[in-house]
Amino acid sequence: MKRGKKKGLFATSYLTLVMIVLYVPIILTVIYSFNANKSGTVWSGFSLKWYEELAGDRSLKEALINSLVLALGSCFFAILIATSAALGMRNRVSKLDKVMSYMSSLPIMIPEIILGMVFLGVFSFMNIPFGMVTLMISHTAFCIPYIFTMVQARLEGMERNLEEAALDLGAKPWEVFRDVTLPAIMPAIGSGALLSFAMSFDDVVISIFVTGARTNTLAVKIYTKLKTGVTPEINALATVILLITIIMVVLSEMIKERTKTKEGDSI
Amino acid sequence: MELVNITKTFHSAQGQTEVLKGINLTIEDGEFVTLLGASGCGKTTLLRIIAGLEEADTGSIILDGKDITALEPYKRDVNMIFQNYALFPHMTVEENIGYGLKLKKVPKAIQHKKVEEMLALVQLEGYGKRYPDKLSGGQKQRVAIARALINEPKVLLLDEPLGALDLKLRRQMQLELKRLQRKLGITFIYITHDQEEAINMSDKIAVMHEGVFEQVGTPNEVYYEPKTSYVASFVGDANLLRIDGELYALRAEDIQIQEGSHCTHKAKVLEKSFAGGQLRILLELSDGQQVTASRFGIDYDLKEGEVTQIGWSRAQKIK
Amino acid sequence: MAGAGRRKSNNWALVAPLYLFTILFVGLPLIYMVYLSFMSRAKVWGFTNDFTLQNYLQILEPIYMSTFGTSLKLAVLTTAIVTLIGYPFGYFMARLGAKAKRLMMIGIMIPFWTSSLVRLNGWIIVFRSNGVLDKLLMWIGLTDEPLKLLYSYPAVVFGMVYALCPFMMLSVYSSAEKLDWRLLEAASDLGAGRARAFFDIAFPLTMPGLMSGIVLTFIPSMGLFFVADILGGSKVVLIGNVIQEQMTKGRNLPFAAALSVVLMLMTSCMLGLYRKICGNWKGLD
Incomplete structure (x- = not known):
């Protein structure tokens, strides 16, 4: 036992230490969001006043709604485009498909700043007014790769004969899709969508370039506020966002777990 | 080689499992010993303890009169053939086989010569430059054997080495392993759950059940004179x-x-x-x-x- | 229809949206950017269609070259630190039991998915003058006055490392998780000590994870201008900051385009190199 234990102890303490550092800013944010003190550097008692202020801030509420609409919308379009393409590209060998899927993955491979710059340039060239539409297009662009790769991987891992069995049993092609294919790729769509939602909700760099004067997203708003220094109100806002994130992570873990047990059953 | 009163208990969240309950065994030099038992009887654990990959709770392992119980696996004159061969995928067949010699800092020329000899011994001449994923199951098996044998171990441990092969290849490899063992005179400790394999190959069979040896004897003894009901029903039902x-x-x-x-x-x-x-x-x-x-x-x-x-x-x- | 077996079917309707979207909003814009980078700047806003190399020549000016230098240096430094911290983390994590792994996974995913702004906000609380870190150090007695860490180079490096570390951890983890630990046992059985077995077996076999971790760290670190913006104040100027400035304040679209083209070339070189190295590995997926 002694030999193995020593190494285990080192690994465990290392993992724990890094984990703690990972959570320092998050925990501090939560703690300080309940701080009554205005300056934020000293602790002077528990208070909910920053949350009250948050609830009263109309421009923040607007930004939040914008962010949600944007994240949900771009997720929706990305799911439609990416899933149908993944299905269409299945079982065919086409050079063009390869080129296009590579090209569609560029938005998450090149630095965000370039993407922002590129979109700014091309939208003004196309004369599309900056605002929700431009935001939606650019966010859809970087959401597509997440969903596309996940769905494609799932389709590749899927047993072909399931669909053939359904056909053999008399299902029409669209019924096969509805009853066999779609349920199989659903988890991939789900986790891809959650990830893109998080990315869209979080995005600052691209949004800064393509947002209009009157459409603020929450992330952009926080960014401008952070540049001028931290206010306790931001801590409260950050805590709310954190809560949303945790819910999403738990959701995605649940999706993963469900697919795993399902697959386990079929073996 | 001698195993004296070896015990091992695994602890888990579900409680304790006593895997080995006092194992005693004496193995003569050059003997082909098979540990025969159903899965979960503790035979793999025992083999891993002999190899040094696992530590026994109590008991000792004596090799050539020396107690090697506390020795690290890389300091033992014992080599192992793993269940799924455990060939290094990023090394060629040659590199795989020569790995033990490289660690011992044997001169390159000698390494090369010995690797060639080993390739000849396991009938894989010309395969040296290939990577393991380009080999068939039987060929991988031979590489694993060569990789272990090149170190000239005193004892070779084989953990169900033929389990992944189909029946025909199994038979062929059984004969080949036996041939190698006779030729080299190395002690083999062989694990299997296949009683036919055990009877075909061994000088001595130890039938294992729930962490103890039910019977140790020659294939004849175990087959015709079973001492316990378990041995009787497990060997040739x-x-x-x-x-x-x-x-x-x-x-x-x-x-x-x-x-x-x-x-x-x-x-x-x-x-x-x-x-x-x-x-x-x-x-x-x-x-x-x-x-x-x-x-x-x-x-x-x-x-x-x-x-x-x-x-x-x-x-x-x-x- | 998609599920309709191996028979040849017309799938063009399914792939058309992606084709259209990608050409229109990825391909075209990139070409447009390259085009733009060769145009002349207009007096007030926008550009005129006069071909020029002026934008690229301007990059060669010392102040922009040094910005590229700073960005590159920061990216290399960040990547190095991330590797040192993230590799052991991912590797150790892969050796945990199934339950602990799952827990760690959720543990990493939460900060990873949390808005980077939320995390940056937390680090401002830590680093600012008289902030948590200062208080802690003074309480221990290591320092006796505030360190003024916020708006400094170390703070930027720290912020970058923090933001990008999970990429390395996860990609090393996914690679190390596929590692067959019996190979290490086999090496040890053949006479390799613990360190030797690691460097001969585990390290080369987790190389793909390490490399993709490096790419995933290096490329964003060239463009993460807002970390430098928030934790570095105006003290640390990176290429991303310059591009943003040229777009917004400087209103010099062609020059920003030229800078982007150069940055993109640098990152594609990096990606190309990565592909080349990975392509050379034998016996690895």
Whole structure:
């Protein structure tokens, strides 16, 4: 036992230490969001006043709604485009498909700043007014790769004969899709969508370039506020966002777990 | 080599599992010893303890008069063939085989020569530059053997090395392993759950069950003179029959039907089936005990439901 | 229809949206950017269609070259630190039991998915003058006055490392998780000590994870201008900051385009190199 234990102890303490550092800013944010003190550097008692202020801030509420609409919308379009393409590209060998899927993955491979710059340039060239539409297009662009790769991987891992069995049993092609294919790729769509939602909700760099004067997203708003220094109100806002994130992570873990047990059953 | 009173308990969230409950075994130099048992009987754990990959709770391992119990695995004169070969995927066949020598800082020229010898020994000449993923199962097996043997270990441990091969290849590799072992004179400790394999290859078989050796002996002894009911049923699935309060092991092929005067027991034919070149006949004795008899060939002039006389030439009394 | 077996079917309707979207909003814009980078700047806003190399020549000016230098240096430094911290983390994590792994996974995913702004906000609380770190150090007695860490180079490096570390951890983890630990046992059985077995077996076999971790760290670190913006104040100027400035304040679209083209070339070189190295590995997926 002694030999193995020593190494285990080192690994465990290392993992724990890094984990703690990972959570320092998050925990501090939560703690300080309940701080009554205005300056934020000293602790002077528990208070909910920053949350009250948050609830009263109309421009923040607007930004939040914008962010949600944007994240949900771009997720929706990305799911439609990416899933149908993944299905269409299945079982065919086409050079063009390869080129296009590579090209569609560029938005998450090149630095965000370039993407922002590129979109700014091309939208003004196309004369599309900056605002929700431009935001939606650019966010859809970087959401597509997440969903596309996940769905494609799932389709590749899927047993072909399931669909053939359904056909053999008399299902029409669209019924096969509805009853066999779609349920199989659903988890991939789900986790891809959650990830893109998080990315869209979080995005600052691209949004800064393509947002209009009157459409603020929450992330952009926080960014401008952070540049001028931290206010306790931001801590409260950050805590709310954190809560949303945790819910999403738990959701995605649940999706993963469900697919795993399902697959386990079929073996 | 000697194993003295080895015990091992695994601790988990579900509680403790005593995997080895005091194992004692003496192995002569150059012997082919098989640890035979169903999965979960502790045989792999025992092998890993001998290799040094696992530490025993108590007991000691003596090799050539020296206690090697506390030695790190890389300091033991013992090498192992892993269940799935564990070939290094990023090294060529040559690099895989030569790895042990490279670690010992053997000069390059000698390394090369020895690798070539090993390739010849396992009949893989010309495969040296390939990567493991370009080899068939049998070839991978040979590389794994060569990689272990090049270190000239005193003892070679083999953990179900033929488990992943198909039947035909298995038979072939059984013969080849036996040939290698005779040629090199190295002690082999071989793990399998296949009693046929054990009987074919071993000098000595240790039948293992729930962390203890049920019986240690030559294949003949284990097959014909099982000491316990477990050994009797696991090795060549013998019939267990209770006669006058005593338990006897009865081999299917030793049961005679309507042959001669000692067929004194009345029995009813319940079922006939054909398996592995043998006809198996399930019979029920008058006291309700069931036995299976076997005959070569397909045809046997008995109908299901018929009552006949049976007897046996040999029955081993067991505990 | 998609599920309709191996028979040849017309799938063009399914792939058309992706084709259209990608050409229109990825391909075209990139080409447009390259085009733009060769145009002349207009007096007020926008550009005129006069071909020029002026934008690229301007990059060669010392102040922009040094910005590229700073960005590159920061990216290399960040990547190095991330590797040192993230590799052991991912590797150790892969050796945990199934339950602990799952827990760690959720543990990493939460900060990873949390808005980077939320995390940056937390680090401002830590680093600012008289902030948590200062208080802690002074309480221990290591320092006796505020360190003024916020708006400094170390703070930027720290912020970058923090933001990008999970990429390395996860990609090393996914690679190490596929590692067959019996190979290490086999090496040890053949006479390799613990360190030797690691460097001969585990390290080369987790190389793909390490490399993709490096790419995933290096490329974003060239463009993460807002970390430098928030934790570095105006003290640390990276290429991303310059691009943003040229777009917004400087209103010099062609020059920003030229800078982007150069940055993109640098990152594609990096990606190309990565592909080349990975392509050379034998016996690895």
